Amino acid sequence: MAEFSMNSKDFFTALETDQLIGSHCLDCGAMVVPQRGICPRCLGSNTEIVSLSGKGTLLAFTVIYVPSLMMAQAGYDAKNPYCVGVVKLDEGPKISGQILDVDVSQPESIQIGTKLIMTTIKRGGEENEKTYLGFRPV
Amino acid sequence: MAEFSMNSKDFFTALETDQLIGSHCLDCGAMVVPQRGICPRCLGSNTEIVSLSGKGTLLAFTVIYVPSLMMAQAGYDAKNPYCVGVVKLDEGPKISGQILDVDVSQPESIQIGTKLIMTTIKRGGEENEKTYLGFRPV
Amino acid sequence: MSESKWNRGVAVVGVGLSKFGAFKEKNSRDLFVEAYLDLINSMHRYDPKKVEAFYLGNFSSDQFEKQAHLAPILASWVGLSPIPTVRIEDACASGGVAIRQAALAIASGQYDVVLVGGVEKMTDLEIAAVTEALATAADTQFEVPAGFTFPGFYAAMASAYMHEYNAQRDAFYHVSIKNHSNGALNDKAQFGQTIRSIMESKKARAAQKGRPVPEWEDEIDFLSDPKGNPMIAWPMTLFDCSPVSDGAAVALLVSEDLASTFTDTPIYLVGSGQASDGALPERETLSSIPAAEEAGRQAYHMANLSPKDIDLAEVHDCFTIAEIIATEDLGFFERGAGWQAAIEGKTARKGDHPVNTSGGLKSKGHPVGATGVGQVAEIWKQLNGIAGERQVPGDPKIGLTHNVGGTGQTCVVNIFERRDLNG
């Protein structure tokens, strides 16, 4: 993972090549996402960047009818709501992302505990296109 | 001056009708501009709105070559700089404003102590036109 | 015995509030003056020349009014220059943290008399811009790009809570109904109407316009109908969310030994706690707010009190789920029991644990920076028995404020006590 640094923007640089990166503490073994230079468990600074599987489980979610500006620009609104959630990765750490391919017309049907796999999402149109993290059911 | 309130925006409402307003403390006699409900000298709250003459003296100034966004939109730049200053009003209080009709090509020629009279300046184009305070030599 | 490490105690000797609402004609400084005049006019022995410092809670006048560096402007506007002025920003907890920092500054010995203010002027921006500004209280590098909005964060916490404790959605509606019924008795409140009266006026308006009149049986029926109460972020509806507000609040804090020279009815800051956290994914749990629990633990420890000693609490109900979680984080109810307690009315004004007698953020309004200071104003009124129609019965002596920034990245809890003169 030498191509990525601990600088926080590099998390998105990695995403552009479909890689989900985090960091691993060489002292205590803790894994965190996004990657960072200080280990939040032992507070040491002996960490390295690692790649994660992108597999995880849905921990919490919402279906949003009044979108953020970014999501409104991506075409979402009250008639076309979207799901976003917090995902527990198989390696331990948790992260937020849009949840695709779930039935947003029936929020009650979306199950906490659903197994997910990461995907990347392009938003922002041609001019400002950026890559974002998403998940979909396995 | 019953038509204006102590709300700070009303200073500009008054300017729209070419009136420069301040407040006068009924307890200690202090005058301040813009108008406000608490007297800064005696800290009492017994003040009334008064109209000022708009006459004053230049206390400090600058000629600006790298304009603010608002002034850039009004057409100013390094080749067309503008003067702005702090003016001591004849009634005592001081206030900032654009200084018109001085030789901005020779900042050294602009004299602190110059006698000034207020004027109002419209900026912002048709859509967002607002009235601002300015001064020019008597 | 108190467990305080503080060098000396701190008392509140006066409070002031502006009306909360949407005020086109007023800027931050005007709202602040309104609250400051309310303080002056309610105190007999206020001398502004004794004020030694000013602490301001403000979330983001930078974004809302294009005005940073607001603290010295406000102090100057009421004639308090050249006292030291400090703006504190911890998102929606800015006001509560300002109270705590002012208290610490008094405890240090540096100042004897400190004015605390809180203000936010939010309604000048378009609603989309307000939403973007509020989102900056969360992690805009990693959380917001996922698509979250502010209601969305709390909605996700609600999903975790409902899942973990099998909670019913009605519980949220009961919080909203209760807070509106309290706010209806508060003349400073932005939405001082009961949910029932809102429902009835919607029916009346439909009838007036010749449209079919909705057949809502009661408030729950009304709130359950997306036509009356649209979904914002499932499971949070419009009436689960606090509004966008303008408003200001002030409180005058002094060292304990000076309290009686300012008022006959001081209340004492006997416990204070504050904690922080990372973004939602950094936490062990999503069905509670760990930093709120930690702040509460610190405050109880310092005050040597326990949750059962608290006569009433103002908690941070930016969303209805937040109030339910707060009542658990603060130990009023067991984990997972808060939603049932809300349905059973235990947090009502005459319940076992009165919560948000002011109307809370939901009904009183949520001018972000003012909120934490405004909470203290309500506790002041309740402990001094001057809350009028919304007065909590039983001569309350101990009140608590709970103020949350973001989704719990900052939490501050303060506990106040009235001491009887002969006590």
Place this chain on the structure above:
Amino acid sequence: MSESKWNRGVAVVGVGLSKFGAFKEKNSRDLFVEAYLDLINSMHRYDPKKVEAFYLGNFSSDQFEKQAHLAPILASWVGLSPIPTVRIEDACASGGVAIRQAALAIASGQYDVVLVGGVEKMTDLEIAAVTEALATAADTQFEVPAGFTFPGFYAAMASAYMHEYNAQRDAFYHVSIKNHSNGALNDKAQFGQTIRSIMESKKARAAQKGRPVPEWEDEIDFLSDPKGNPMIAWPMTLFDCSPVSDGAAVALLVSEDLASTFTDTPIYLVGSGQASDGALPERETLSSIPAAEEAGRQAYHMANLSPKDIDLAEVHDCFTIAEIIATEDLGFFERGAGWQAAIEGKTARKGDHPVNTSGGLKSKGHPVGATGVGQVAEIWKQLNGIAGERQVPGDPKIGLTHNVGGTGQTCVVNIFERRDLNG
């Protein structure tokens, strides 16, 4: 004898700095981590688990990065959650005020060990947007609409100063030349080049491109030529202005009694003062900064020291005129004598009153929120004799920091003292 009202004393036991400059690849949190690692790596006895609170000076990540509520994010990013975290905003004085608030919190007894950070990430925005953001440190309702820019305010003060004291414009250039010569010896500085080397490289570039080579005789000649040094706001030129910068700084503060458990070389905060003011027109004078004078007076009084006792000072030279006024406000020179003193080299590293040995804001850079904390880092290095090539001679023992927000709406002065172990 100290005149301190504080319950107990406070010491600085470590500092850290990121490089100051323009760093596309780094956000606030990355700059903060860089400074924090610099602290860790320079301390032998740092234990992060002992840190009890975090105070952050930050002017406006709201505007620069669309990120408010930055304090808990930074704490979380280095693993310090759930300690209480507070963002302090007093414009360009945010860092210095954060130092003072952290010290007061220690003095209160609440905390023994507090981390103070300062950060600003300014270079992501277009320069016009940066200018607009900086203007929000002034009164955007009444001062900015007059047409003022931030350099414009200080330029107007310069006009009043020049008029009152018949000062020569060259004095400003001497400040710039001196600060660049100091910054050239500071590996953290954004513009670590002397004015002479900047001049020479401009000549060389002209020669390379086959253009006429400017015939500047010396630095003053270069700075006096609008082709080398364009006017920004008369009489302030480009080289009178500090740059737009990214950067972070940290300092670890502890209660005096614990200092020796963290380091063998603590420095003690023996004096602190802070004051506020209204906008320029609210003041009695425009040729000085009354709040800076007041903050200095408080700090000297608390430390029981006078200006002549100060071995070196880091002052807020956001513009060259500001440094000259600062040296008068702080009492190093009589009113109106500062400009002559600058010309005579009295504020040079080997002068009577060394000022801005770090290079100051002008050469080191001015990441707004980091500036006040970075000043403490310089004083730490100088008092401990580890400032390398830019070390002030004569074994300095007492250093002062002077941090100004806006045009003087907030000013904070802190005085630090090294105590010899056997002293």
